[in-house]
Amino acid sequence: MHTLTLRRPDDWHLHLRDGAMMHAVAPETARHFGRAIIMPNLIPPVVTGADAAAYRDRIMDALPQGSTFKPLMVLYLTEETDPEDVAAAHAAGIATSVKLYPAGATTNSASGVRNFDKVRPVLEKMAEIGMPLCVHGEVVENHVDIFDREAVFIDTVLDPIRKATPDLKVVMEHITTSQGAQYALEGGDNLGATITTHHLVINRNDILVGGIKPHYYCLPVAKREEHRLALVKAATSGNGSYFLGTDSAPHLDGAKLSACGCAGCFTATNTMSILAEVFESEGALDKLENFTSLNGPAFYNLPVNEDTITLTKGDPVTYPEAIDTPDGRVTVFDPKMPLHWQVS
Ligand code: DOR
Ligand code: ZN
Numbered sequence: 001m002h003t004l005t006l007r008r009p010d011d012w013h014l015h016l017r018d019g020a021m022m023h024a025v026a027p028e029t030a031r032h033f034g035r036a037i038i039m040p041n042l043i044p045p046v047v048t049g050a051d052a053a054a055y056r057d058r059i060m061d062a063l064p065q066g067s068t069f070k071p072l073m074v075l076y077l078t079e080e081t082d083p084e085d086v087a088a089a090h091a092a093g094i095a096t097s098v099k100l101y102p103a104g105a106t107t108n109s110a111s112g113v114r115n116f117d118k119v120r121p122v123l124e125k126m127a128e129i130g131m132p133l134c135v136h137g138e139v140v141e142n143h144v145d146i147f148d149r150e151a152v153f154i155d156t157v158l159d160p161i162r163k164a165t166p167d168l169k170v171v172m173e174h175i176t177t178s179q180g181a182q183y184a185l186e187g188g189d190n191l192g193a194t195i196t197t198h199h200l201v202i203n204r205n206d207i208l209v210g211g212i213k214p215h216y217y218c219l220p221v222a223k224r225e226e227h228r229l230a231l232v233k234a235a236t237s238g239n240g241s242y243f244l245g246t247d248s249a250p251h252l253d254g255a256k257l258s259a260c261g262c263a264g265c266f267t268a269t270n271t272m273s274i275l276a277e278v279f280e281s282e283g284a285l286d287k288l289e290n291f292t293s294l295n296g297p298a299f300y301n302l303p304v305n306e307d308t309i310t311l312t313k314g315d316p317v318t319y320p321e322a323i324d325t326p327d328g329r330v331t332v333f334d335p336k337m338p339l340h341w342q343v344s
Contacts, residue, residue, distance in 0.1 A: 002313045004285060004341070008305035009292035011036040013173050013194045013245025015264070016059060018042050018107045024325035025250045026062040028068035028268035029123050032343050034305035037134065037245065038071045040099055045076035049089030056094070059254075072096040073299075074134060078111050079118040083125035089148035090131045094172070096300065096328045097132040098122070099170070102157070104140040106219040107249070107263055116157060120164070120250070127167040132300065134232065137180065140289040147204070150220050152177040158183075166190070171299070174199065174247045176220040178230035185234070193298040194245025195235045195291075195319040200278050201335050202227045214256045215331050218249065219263040236279055238287035243296035246271050250329040267333040270319045274333075275312050310344050315340040 014023045014029060014036040029036055038059065040046030046055050052073040075086060075098045089095035095290045100119070101112030113119055126133060138149035162170060163319075172184055172193040184193035198218060203225045207216045210325055216222065234242045248271070249264025256262055267274070272292070279288045297304045316338040322329040 003230050003344075004288070005278065005308050006289040006311070007293035007306050008032075008309050009035040009244065010034050010296050010305065011246050011248070012171070012296045012300075013037055013039065013196070013247050014268070015039045015041070015247070015249040016062075017250060018055070018058065019249060020326045021330075023062045023321055023329065024058065025248075025266070025268060026059060026325065027064050030063050032065045032272050032309060033069065034307075035072050036069045037096060038073055038180050040074045040076035040175055041106075045078075045111050045308050046074070047076050047078055047081065047109065047111075049073075049075070049094050051075075052059055052089060057229075066234045074099045075113065076101070077113060077122060077133075079113060079115065079121055081119065082124050083130045083131065086122055087129055090129055095131075097134050098126060099134045099136070101136045102138065102153075105136050105138045105307045106131050108137070112222070116161065123161065124167055127165050129344050130169065130301070132169040132171055132210065134173050137175070140241075146221055147315045149176050149224055150175070154179060154183050160190070162187070169299075171246060174220060175231065176223050177227045181230050181234040185239065191241070191243055193234075194247075195231050195242055196245060196265070196307065197267045197271045197274050198222070198247075198333055199228065200235060201228075201274060201337075203219075204336070206336075214258075214261040215334065216265065217256075217261060217263055218247070232278065232282060235261050235291050236282040236284035236287050238284070239243065240290070240291040240295045240298055242291060244275070250330045251326045252325070253322070253331055254328055256331065261337055265333045266330050269323065269332045270335070270339065272309070272311065272343050273319070273339040273341050274316060274335045277335070277337060277339050280341070311341045313340050314342065314344045316340055
């Protein structure tokens with residue numbers, strides 16, 4: 001097979017940032033993707049419906065002329081979030097989902113949730129109106145090893161929330177473990193999971209063997225190879241529980257290559273080429289469309305994109321090592337393998 005036509009893909013987890021960075025990275029996603037769920041972890045965070053509407057307008061201004069890309073806005077859940085504001089933003093079509101960050105779990109999560117009981121009224125309102133909750137699934141307790149934080153979160157936070165609010169639609173964002181993949185699979189129609197491009201490609205050795213590789217550091221951190229293999233199996237299965245959320249998270253090189261480097265891999269530029277390579281090596285190119293273009297809209301109760309993209313296979317394709325912003329370079333994720341598929 002040398003060409004592959006898919007419904008236009010969507011990215012169900014994306015960081016566009018703001019200002020000059022947003023202007024530099026938004027076209028990278030808009031080039032191939034129809035829609036994206038836009039993470040709200042700005043400083044200050046996108047908390048209210050009014051914040052989301054203003055951010056959406058700034059994103060629209062950053063898109064290339066003629067782009068039909070649609071940002072799907074997300075509200076950042078705090079212990080002070082007003083259920084009525086959330087419901088109004090959802091009813092007005094301003095906000096698609098709400099993001100739960102355990103406070104301290106990741107980049108700009110300080111305003112997140114410490115006491116999960118405090119957000120119970122918001123979760124109940126969301127269950128009532130059918131609005132999905134996107135969850136960063138890691139506990140933050142110091143005594144829990146960073147490689148165990150996802151599995152412990154599922155048992156001690158996520159499962160109790162879902163049992164208390166069974167009608168709440170939940171997306172387990174960027175799963176990184178076999179436990180995450182299994183829990184998502186067993187969770188029924190109200191549970192889905194996004195998988196990133198980079199977690200299908202790297203394991204923890206890629207970060208740590210032969211010198212520390214800051215560009216492969218992200219959160220949740222990549223785990224053992226057996227977990228990467230479980231994620232590849234999940235993504236390439238075509239099962240509706242799993243869909244693409246790149247978590248493409250641009251940071252300036254200076255912030256990555258530091259004594260306290262930021263978490264995030266920037267994959268917007270080459271994601272579709274990498275995914276095609278991964279799916280082809282599993283003999284699962286026929287499942288790529290499920291993962292990138294069909295399963296996400298089905299979970300979010302949105303129509304699939306009307307138009308298509310075509311990937312063509314040929315000689316290895318090269319991508320820029322980095323994109324330039326007025327403030328500095330952002331390194332593009334290096335999958336460390338030749339990429340033969342290109343969006344034509
Ligand atoms: O690697 C990550 N980067 N994980 C996150 O959860 C946040 C993101 C970011 O905003 O940089
Ligand atoms: Zn993210």
